[in-house]
Structure formats: C-alpha cells, structure tokens
Amino acid sequence: MLNLIRKDFIVMRSSLGLIPLYFVIFSIVLISNTMSAYFLVAVYTAFTTLMMSTGADVKNDNHAFLITMPMNRAQMVKSKYATALLYTGVAAIACYIFYTIVRYVKPSLGMPAYSMGQFLASIGISLVLVSIYLPLFYWLSKKGMAIINMAFMIILIGLTPFMNIGTYLMHKQNVGSINNASVALIGLGVVLLFIASYFFAKYLFNRKDL
Template identity: 30%
Template sequence: MYSSLYLIRKDFILTRKFIMLLVPYYILVGYTNAEAYTLFSVFPAMLLLINACAIDMQHNNQKFLVSLPVPRQRLIQAKYLTLIPFLAFSILCTLLLYLFAFAMGKIDAPLRWRELGLAAASFPLLASFYLPLYFWLGQKGMQVVNFIFIMLIILNVTALKSLSERVPALAEWFRTGRLDSMLLPLIGVLAYLVIIYSSYMLSMRIFVKKDV
C-alpha cells in the first residue's frame, strides 16, 4: 500500500510545474465561459493525467519502475488510484472557478452540484480508454492518442450540454434531483463500473506481459 502511495506522489511531483500553469489558465478560460463551469470540470484532471503519462514516457520511467522490487500489478494499481486525487484536484479547481465567478458577479445561481458530479464522473470513463492505450503503445503513437483525447475533452463539454438538452429526464434531475425511474441510472452505474474494471484488468494484462 505504501508503495502505491509513493507512486501516486511521484505523479504529482512530475506534474507540479504543470499544475502551477494549469490553475490560472483554467480559471481564466473558465471565467470567460462561466455559465458552463460544471462542464469544464474534466479539463484539469485529464490534462494532468496526459501530462504525467507524457513525462513518464519522456524520461522512460516505466523501465526504471519495473526494475524496482514492486510487482507490476502494483504499478497499474497506483496509476489507476492516481485518478482519485487528480479528480479531487479537478473538482477543487472547478469550485475555485465558481467562487471566483460568483464573487465577480459573473454567476448568481447556486452551485449546480449534480451537473458537476456527472461531468466529473466522465474523467474516470475517459481515463479507462486512455490508460490501456498508454500501457500498450508506450512512446509509439501516444502523441496521436494524446491529441485525440484532448479533442475528446473538448467534445465532452459539448456532448454533456447536448445530452441535457435532448434528454428531458436528465435536465429535470439536474434541476430537482427527482427521477421517474431508477432502472436506467442503475444500469448506467453498473456499465460505468464494468468499463473501469475491464480497463484496469486489460491494462494489467498488457503491462504484465510487456517487454519494457
């Protein structure tokens, strides 16, 4: 467990300079689109993940990590656990953006926490597709993959907005928190968990057999 914590800490150390640039940039860009602040909650987390993985590849950290007396399964576990603090940091950035926009009079409505939660939950889903590709491709092809996922982050914002407009039940839940049926949300949550778990197992299978 301690080795996983050190590996998570390693990712934050690698991205500390990027974080210092990311926070003011995020607040500035988010402020210009303050009404859609909840939809930007996935930005910091996904950019941190891409940056951490890019630095790992740049310095060939995978080769160093597999030489340590740590099972490869633990390396995969730590990378997926890193999603939790990245997501927490992303939500914190969004809350700071909301408070800043509220203080400046750009927003006068209460925090839309249901919309924020759904938007933030899309980060582990995107990461579930990104990480197996990262462990499979390594340095080869990841520049293209990174570009594609940055585009997906941008599309994710418009997709969530479009989804709430096209699905009245979702828009109603955002406003009131009430649902006509729990069946579809339950199926969605189960599918969400299955995708994340399948991604974890696929990454483990790829990396355990990989010649680094």
C-alpha cells in the first residue's frame, strides 16, 4: 500500500504546486467573506487534491496498468482511502496554522480563535464527502468522472452559504455549543460511514472490468 501512496505523489508531482496555491486562494476568499466558515478551506483543499489524484488515475485508463503489477484491487482502493485521510489531515492542520498566523499578524481583522469544533468539522465534512465520492469514482471510473467532479464542485460551492446559514440560525436560536457526547456520536457516525464506504467501493471495484 505504501508503494501505491508513493505512486500517487510521483504521479501528482507536476501539479502539487497548485495545491498551496488553491489553499491560499480559498483562504483569502473565505477570510474576507465569512470567518465562521473558514474551516471549509481545509475541506476544499483536501477534496480538490483527491479529485486531482483520482483524475490522474483514470486519464489514460491507468487502473488497467496498475492491476498488472503485484497488487490487488483491494489494495488500490485502500491506498486511495489512506491518501484521502492524509489529504484531510494535512489540509485541516494547514488550515489551522494559516488561520492562527493571519490572526496574529493581522489583529485588526478581529478574527475569533479557531475552535476545536471547527477543526473537527473540517475533518468530518471532508470524510463524509470522501465516503460518497470514492464509491462513485470506483463504480463509474472514467465514464462518469466529469459528471461526479462537476456534482461535487457544486456541493463544495454550496457548502459555504449552507454553513453560514447554519451558524447564523444556531446563534439566533441560542442553541449554544454541542455537547461532547453529541460530538463523539457524530464522530463515530463519520468513521463508520468512512469504513462502510471503503468496503462498498472495494466491492464495486472488484466486480469491474478495467
């Protein structure tokens, strides 16, 4: 599996420079518009990176090449889920660091502290999106890639106003913060969804002709 993850980075090397660029653009746009939903920068960055990685794998029917090497389909799927986790974690941390730096460098912006809730939300939302995206990718591959990516771009764009409305309503109705038990329950749900998604993607990919 490590070789497959390594492969992803070699294959994406030429476009890796774009990822920090996307990150900075997303950050500038969200910081200037809506600080409460800033954590979505992590979701956008992680997901864009994942889409670049899946795109590289189907561009020239490369799954048909990969499967001729000493590996099986389960490893191919597992490695993609592992890289998705990696992108999610790195993007969430980068998002936190960038926000904190901007907050200290530009106190005039009056940015509130980046909360643990926002950090966890960025990871949770990314994992939910990955859990829906990857089975679709392994089911439809090249034929459906353009449609899937388009649909997910719309979802990502729609996330920002949705999050803003959600945050606004929570404040207005004085819902307050979610308790630890709820966070744990939601977290467990996301993890279970992610695991179920992996098994489903593996099942779909196993039956497929490449």
